[in-house]
Amino acid sequence: MARICILGAGSWGTALAVLLVGNGHTVTLWSHREEEVLAMQRTSANESKLPGVVLPREIRYSSQLKEAVKNQDLLVFAVPSKATRETAKKIKDLIPEDQKIVSVSKGIEEGTLYSQTQILEDVLKGALTAALSGPSHAEEVVRRIPTLVVAASKSHDLALLTQELFMNANFRVYISPDLLGVEIGGSLKNVIALAAGMSDGLGYGDNTKAALITRGIKEITRLAVAMGAKEDTLAGLSGIGDLIVTCQSMHSRNRMAGYYIGQGDSAQEAMDKVKMVVEGVYSARAARALGQRYGVDLPIIEQVNRVLFEQMDVRKAVLELMGREKKAELDHCSW
Ligand SMILES: NC(=O)C1=CN([C@@H]2O[C@H](COP(=O)(O)OP(=O)(O)OC[C@H]3O[C@@H](n4cnc5c(N)ncnc54)[C@H](O)[C@@H]3O)[C@@H](O)[C@H]2O)C=CC1
Numbered sequence: 355m356a357r358i359c360i361l362g363a364g365s366w367g368t369a370l371a372v373l374l375v376g377n378g379h380t381v382t383l384w385s386h387r388e389e390e391v392l393a394m395q396r397t398s399a400n401e402s403k404l405p406g407v408v409l410p411r412e413i414r415y416s417s418q419l420k421e422a423v424k425n426q427d428l429l430v431f432a433v434p435s436k437a438t439r440e441t442a443k444k445i446k447d448l449i450p451e452d453q454k455i456v457s458v459s460k461g462i463e464e465g466t467l468y469s470q471t472q473i474l475e476d477v478l479k480g481a482l483t484a485a486l487s488g489p490s491h492a493e494e495v496v497r498r499i500p501t502l503v504v505a506a507s508k509s510h511d512l513a514l515l516t517q518e519l520f521m522n523a524n525f526r527v528y529i530s531p532d533l534l535g536v537e538i539g540g541s542l543k544n545v546i547a548l549a550a551g552m553s554d555g556l557g558y559g560d561n562t563k564a565a566l567i568t569r570g571i572k573e574i575t576r577l578a579v580a581m582g583a584k585e586d587t588l589a590g591l592s593g594i595g596d597l598i599v600t601c602q603s604m605h606s607r608n609r610m611a612g613y614y615i616g617q618g619d620s621a622q623e624a625m626d627k628v629k630m631v632v633e634g635v636y637s638a639r640a641a642r643a644l645g646q647r648y649g650v651d652l653p654i655i656e657q658v659n660r661v662l663f664e665q666m667d668v669r670k671a672v673l674e675l676m677g678r679e680k681k682a683e684l685d686h687c688s689w
């Protein structure tokens with residue numbers, strides 16, 4: 355059994371604490387807010403994030419980073435992607451150089467265009483990193499609803515360890531060497547999910563949603579492959595799998611934010627209503643910039659950016675997508 359510290363006590367960090375304690379590990383759940391820690395200790399619940407869920411007594415809580423990360427076999431980074439770099443900087447001098455870290459956050463950093471594990475490796479030189487990703491809403495995982503994810507790492511040993519530590523009868527973990535593909539799939543699906551939510555908010559139907567999912571995964575795959583990822587990864591759990599769940603689920607924060615925008619709210623108003631982190635809004639500009647860097651056409655991601663940041667009307671964005679030049683479905687085809 356392992357000693358594990360989870361950094362970030364949002365819905366995902368908390369659900370994973372429940373899962374890992376259930377797997378028999380010694381788990382410390384760290385929050386940067388002391389009042390969050392005190393509330394969880396007092397009520398055995400994280401009511402604002404996972405309402406109705408009773409947290410097992412075995413979970414240890416801490417708002418003190420120094421004690422939380424000390425002597426841990428594994429750290430799990432579950433803070434919002436915008437907080438990954440600052441959290442990594444805070445623990446830099448508190449952990450061994452070869453600390454094993456699993457990132458479960460989904461996002462691309464603006465400016466550097468780094469994935470989560472690239473940020474961790476940038477700050478914590480020498481750390482061994484993995485990403486755990488796939489269609490896995492916290493609300494379902496914590497209720498032991500069968501869920502499949504993928505643990506990716508450049509280190510086969512760390513991928514195997516991650517699989518060993520997280521997997522149980524309701525949570526099946528595959529492994530993969532394609533860390534980049536897994537992280538790009540997990541991050542960019544959030545941007546497409548915003549578009550799917552906008553479609554719902556406009557009152558469009560299943561045809562539109564299916565089109566966004568199908569052409570959305572095409573965009574994500576094109577970009578990921580241009581960056582060096584394997585095409586198969588994007589046809590897997592952290593590609594089409596996560597895209598389907600995020601575009602369809604009632605639990606999805608990204609889909610919900612998109613819905614409010616489709617109903618006429620601004621991006622900020624939509625995020626305020628959702629109350630939890632809406633990663634697609636933070637990754638949209640980075641996704642667009644990656645497209646420009648690698649010379650890849652990302653039409654849906656482009657229109658999401660215009661709606662989010664350039665006050666483009668959502669209906670106009672749809673008209674522009676529908677009115678693009680006539681094309682073949684396949685990127686490369688001949689008769
Ligand atoms: N909720 C879910 O079902 C899943 C979430 N994820 C990913 O996990 C990450 C975390 O998401 P959620 O847990 O849903 O977020 P959440 O919105 O439920 O909670 C965010 C948490 O982060 C903390 N936080 C905010 N700013 C911080 C900072 N500067 N430093 C440290 N902590 C800070 C907040 O106190 C809060 O507890 C995201 O990248 C998300 O995409 C991945 C898979 C499933």
Ligand SMILES: O=C(CO)COP(=O)(O)O
Nearest residue numbers: 488489490491606607608
């Ligand atoms: O990544 C997720 C599920 O796999 C969570 O998606 P949302 O952030 O849209 O809720």
